[in-house]
Amino acid sequence: MRWAEMRWIASVAMALAMLAGVALIDAASAQTAAPPAGQGAPPALSGAPLGRTSATEAEVMRQIRQGVQGYVSIPDKKAGVLIQSEGENWRNFRNGPESTYGTWVLLGMVIVLAAFFAIRGRIRIEAGPAHRTIQRFNAVERFAHWLTATCFIVLALTGLNMLYGRYILPPVIGREAFAALALYGKYAHNYIAIGFVVGVLLMIVLWVHHNIPNKYDMQWLAKAGGLFTRGVHPPSRKFNAGQKLIFWSVVLGGAVLTVTGFYLMWPFEFGMTVHDMQFMLVAHGVVGLVLIAIIVAHIYIGSIGMEGAFDAMGTGQVDENWAREHHNLWVAEVKGEAAQHGHD
Ligand code: HEM
Structure with missing residues (x-):
């Protein structure tokens, strides 16, 4: 060859x-x-x-x-996932729609309240103060309220810092100060949550029986509580429909925040997977933002928005004319008077 x-x-x-x-x-x-x-x-x-x-x-x-395991010989289920694309989806949702719509919900509430204040002004005691007072909340009730309120405000501020702080604060206070604030804010968020839970539980025990819906609630809602119209005062017992909505928002929103927050404090414990943790984060963030917006409205009406309201949680004593205008049936009950069904 x-x-x-x-x-x-x-x-x-x-x-x-x-x-x-x-x-x-x-x-x-x-x-x-x-x-x-x-x-x-x-x-x-x-x-x-x-x-x-x-x-x-x-x-x-x-x-x-897609999270298929077995490409590495790590027996640990969580560590055996090499890439978890849902993590990216979660991050995009948190830094995208959650943050953006959250901003609009909060700013929207502030704008609506400012417009309401500009148009309606402070809601006055229409008959003028009677200069006679009636006890609205006792010391235990006020303690429960202020415990919940102070804890909630710290939780809201430290929570908002976790979502928005890094966009706003480093240029203002510097990166190191922001890092310290974020760290201690996170500790505060974890521990102060306990006070919030105790406060909400106390409020449930003290007030749940006053917050069961009744026949006056629909009337109150139909007239928007008379908030937009002078001289309109739909009948109400201790809490009107608007206050019941606040109460149930705090109770139900607080329950979601407590359960999801509990799992977030012990990540991956109790059989939680990475998907579960992402779900907890989204639920915690979204419910937290909505509840903050609702509470901003509550703080407005309980302070500058309505003459005579703050005293209820300040001294516990309210002016009798305020009480008759906003809670006529309750006044009748505590004074043992024949029930009048309000005037509008
Ligand atoms: C500085 C902030 C706050 C002020 C000035 C304030 C003011 C008030 C006032 C005056 C009342 C009694 C209303 C009445 O007599 O009928 C009240 C009730 C109540 N507050 Fe607050 N509050 C504040 C923060 C909070 C926070 C942060 C929460 C919960 C997270 C909260 C939850 C409640 C609840 C559930 C009630 C009973 C239902 C109602 O009246 O709406 N408050 N608050």
Whole structure:
């Protein structure tokens, strides 16, 4: 055989061997790309140079992104997930719609209240003060309220700092001061939550029986509590429908914040997966933002928005004319008078 013939045969053999080799590698890769059961030896990548990913590797990457386990031999379920794309989705939601709509909900509430104040002004005691007072809340009730209120305000401020602080504060107070504030704010958030839970539980015990819906609530809501119209005072017992909405928002919103916050304090405990943790974070953030907006409205009406209201939680004594205008049936009950069904 001449040299030329031998070289030709060798070339063909080499080509055939290479084709067979490629076919073998492909077959092997195809097997590894099948969803691994999570047990046994983890499948291996074919080792193609970076930047020249084969279709098979793309499939492997897709599965890794979907959280399929078994590509690494780490027995720990959580650590065995190489890439968790939902983490990116969660981060985008938190820093995108949650933050943006949260800003609008809070700013929207402030704008609505400012407009209401500009148009309606402070809601006055229309008959003027009677200069006779009546006890509205005793010391235990006021303690429960102010415990809940102070804890909630600290929780709201430290929570908002976690969501928005890094956009606003570092240029103002410097990065190091912000880092310290964020750290101690987080500690405060964790511990002060306990006071909030105790406060809400106390308020439930003290006030739940006054917050059961009754027939006057629909009338109150239909007239928007007379808040927009002078001289309109729908009948109300101890709490009107608007206050019941505040009470139940605090109780139900507080319950969601407590449960989700509890899991966030002990991440990945109690069988929580990374998905569960992301859900807890979203629920905690969204409910927290909505409850803050509601409480901003409550603080407005309980302070500058209505003459005579603050005293109820300040001294516990309210002016009798204020009480008759806003809670006529309750006044009748405590004074043992015949019930009048309000005037409007
Ligand atoms: C500085 C802030 C606050 C002020 C000035 C304030 C003022 C008041 C006043 C005056 C009342 C009694 C209303 C009445 O006599 O009918 C009240 C009741 C109440 N407050 Fe507050 N409050 C504040 C913060 C909070 C916070 C942060 C919460 C809860 C997170 C809260 C929850 C409640 C609840 C559930 C009631 C009973 C239902 C109602 O009257 O709406 N308060 N507050």
